[in-house]
Amino acid sequence: MSTSAGNGGPGSLIAEARAGSPDALSALYLEHGVALFRLAYRLVGAREDAEDVVHDVFVGLPEALGRYEERGSFGGWLKRVTARVALMRMRSGKRRREVGLHNAAGRAEPHETAERDGLQAAVDTLPDHLRAVLVLKEIEGYAHAEIAELLGISEGASRVRLTRALKRLRDELEDRP
Amino acid sequence: MTWQDELRKIPAPAPSPDLLERILASRAAGVRVVLPEGRSTVSPRTTLLLLTAAAAALVLVMSTRGGDRRPVDTENEFPDITAGLSLWPRDAVAQEPGPPRRPRYEPVRNLHLAHARGGTWTYRTCTVFDDVLTNCRGRLTITVADARWEGRTAWIVSQEDKSVRDRSPDTLRTPPESTYFEASTLRPIYAAQGGVKFSHVQQFTRDTVRETLDIGGAHPRSWRASAGIPGAPEAPLVLRWRRVDLTLLLQVLPLDRWWSGSVYSVGLVGPDPSKTGFAPVDLRVVGSGRIDVPAGRFDCWKLELRESPESMLILWVSKDRGWLVKTEQQGWDWRAESVLVSATPPAP
Numbered sequence: 089m090s091t092s093a094g095n096g097g098p099g100s101l102i103a104e105a106r107a108g109s110p111d112a113l114s115a116l117y118l119e120h121g122v123a124l125f126r127l128a129y130r131l132v133g134a135r136e137d138a139e140d141v142v143h144d145v146f147v148g149l150p151e152a153l154g155r156y157e158e159r160g161s162f163g164g165w166l167k168r169v170t171a172r173v174a175l176m177r178m179r180s181g182k183r184r185r186e187v188g189l190h191n192a193a194g195r196a197e198p199h200e201t202a203e204r205d206g207l208q209a210a211v212d213t214l215p216d217h218l219r220a221v222l223v224l225k226e227i228e229g230y231a232h233a234e235i236a237e238l239l240g241i242s243e244g245a246s247r248v249r250l251t252r253a254l255k256r257l258r259d260e261l262e263d264r265p
Numbered sequence: 266m267t268w269q270d271e272l273r274k275i276p277a278p279a280p281s282p283d284l285l286e287r288i289l290a291s292r293a294a295g296v297r298v299v300l301p302e303g304r305s306t307v308s309p310r311t312t313l314l315l316l317t318a319a320a321a322a323l324v325l326v327m328s329t330r331g332g333d334r335r336p337v338d339t340e341n342e343f344p345d346i347t348a349g350l351s352l353w354p355r356d357a358v359a360q361e362p363g364p365p366r367r368p369r370y371e372p373v374r375n376l377h378l379a380h381a382r383g384g385t386w387t388y389r390t391c392t393v394f395d396d397v398l399t400n401c402r403g404r405l406t407i408t409v410a411d412a413r414w415e416g417r418t419a420w421i422v423s424q425e426d427k428s429v430r431d432r433s434p435d436t437l438r439t440p441p442e443s444t445y446f447e448a449s450t451l452r453p454i455y456a457a458q459g460g461v462k463f464s465h466v467q468q469f470t471r472d473t474v475r476e477t478l479d480i481g482g483a484h485p486r487s488w489r490a491s492a493g494i495p496g497a498p499e500a501p502l503v504l505r506w507r508r509v510d511l512t513l514l515l516q517v518l519p520l521d522r523w524w525s526g527s528v529y530s531v532g533l534v535g536p537d538p539s540k541t542g543f544a545p546v547d548l549r550v551v552g553s554g555r556i557d558v559p560a561g562r563f564d565c566w567k568l569e570l571r572e573s574p575e576s577m578l579i580l581w582v583s584k585d586r587g588w589l590v591k592t593e594q595q596g597w598d599w600r601a602e603s604v605l606v607s608a609t610p611p612a613p
Contacts, residue, residue: 108292110292110293113289113292114285117284117285117288118285121280121284121285122279125277125280125284126277129277129278130275135278138280139280139281142280143287143291144300145298146288147288147292147296147298148297148299148300149300150292151299152300169301172301173301176301180595207271207272207275208275208276211272222272226268226272227269227273227275229269254268257268
């Protein structure tokens with residue numbers, strides 16, 4: 089089922105979700121949930137925190153859709169909302185990351201342990217303010233102007249943070265055996 | 266191969282299969298979350314103007330609110346406690362819009378009641394604002410002792426919260442308080458907090474709490490309220506705004522790496538129990554570690570405690586005795602940490 093081509097035509101799924109339909113909300117989750125979870129996971133750094141973020145996004149989605157103007161990509165809008173919720177969570181200090189980035193809930197999956205490479209470990213060492221910019225720019229492909237708006241910083245600060253993040257990644261990787 | 270290529274190849278897990286089910290269950294239970302805008306439409310200049318206007322409105326409200334206080338109806342058994350308090354909007358004390366929040370986990374069960382022990386625990390509390398200003402004046406002493414209440418075996422838990430200063434006498438930060446708990450359930454029987462200016466007493470039966478609040482001074486007031494207690498009649502309860510009962514409860518929880526459980530907390534009952542009286546406290550083990558505090562080195566479970574969607578407390582609880590060794594809480598521009606300074610009996 090596609091967001092823009094629901095049963096009743098373009099946007100009908102969004103309209104149904106806005107009206108509170110659980111089926112429409114489920115369909116939106118099935119279409120976007122995994123991508124949003126991965127974005128949240130890369131930002132907050134722990135599986136359960138990422139699930140909390142996605143949970144909150146979809147629980148609040150029907151009401152939030154009242155503000156959605158259906159201009160541009162719905163997926164892009166949803167990602168921006170998710171990024172904001174994840175960043176709010178990072179700032180509020182509610183995360184469980186301090187337990188260990190990948191084992192916060194103790195449910196490490198094989199790829200999180202056996203296949204976790206040096207780059208992943210190096211990304212994990214970045215402080216939040218650098219990692220957020222790195223994830224949003226290099227992985228999610230946001231422009232510095234968008235990152236600046238999301239993080240409440242200037243474009244210049246976003247560029248500086250990205251430069252610092254990449255430098256620290258290089259340093260970290262060079263130091264590893 | 267670019268940085269982007271490498272970074273995008275970093276694996277990310279998939280969400281739990283039951284996440285959608287949890288989302289739908291939350292919606293069905295009436296939980297609502299106010300999401301931020303997908304795109305900000307407010308410029309910094311507009312934000313500044315709005316903040317200025319809000320500040321002006323706040324000053325206006327503060328300057329006029331006193332004359333708008335609702336007179337206390339002495340004939341009414343359930344007068345609105347919050348009506349007499351400036352800057353305490355009734356709706357602001359709600360846990361969240363919609364029905365009361367539901368417990369996140371199963372009710373705590375399989376308590377090891379025989380593990381409960383009396384003792385005295387003293388904590389030092391430090392608060393850091395903006396990573397600069399540090400205040401380490403708090404000294405919290407919690408005492409748990411055997412007691413009897415109307416022939417029943419009970420625990421009495423008392424708390425003394427002081428502010429310690431170098432060149433002046435210690436001062437009490439909150440009035441002394443004590444609570445009797447039924448030993449067989451860890452449900453409160455009688456809780457009292459009070460000083461010269463006010464007295465707050467709650468008396469509990471299996472399913473009801475009756476509350477008395479008396480405020481002295483130039484304009485004395487009294488309120489009486491009662492409410493039904495949610496949850497199972499044998500389930501333990503904790504008292505909101507007081508951490509003392511956690512000292513007892515944590516000793517008997519069957520903690521392990523995957524443990525989670527919820528208990529109800531009892532706050533000010535007031536006229537609208539659905540908003541202010543009861544809220545679930547969700548506890549979950551999120552890790553473990555060995556930590557050093559002034560009272561010694563402890564192998565601990567790390568628990569998260571959620572009392573509302575907005576607040577979370579981290580608890581470090583010793584694995585061997587269930588002692589509360591350390592608590593951590595963080596806000597936007599502050600963080601607070603309490604560490605165990607001494608204990609009687611001493612740590613092994």
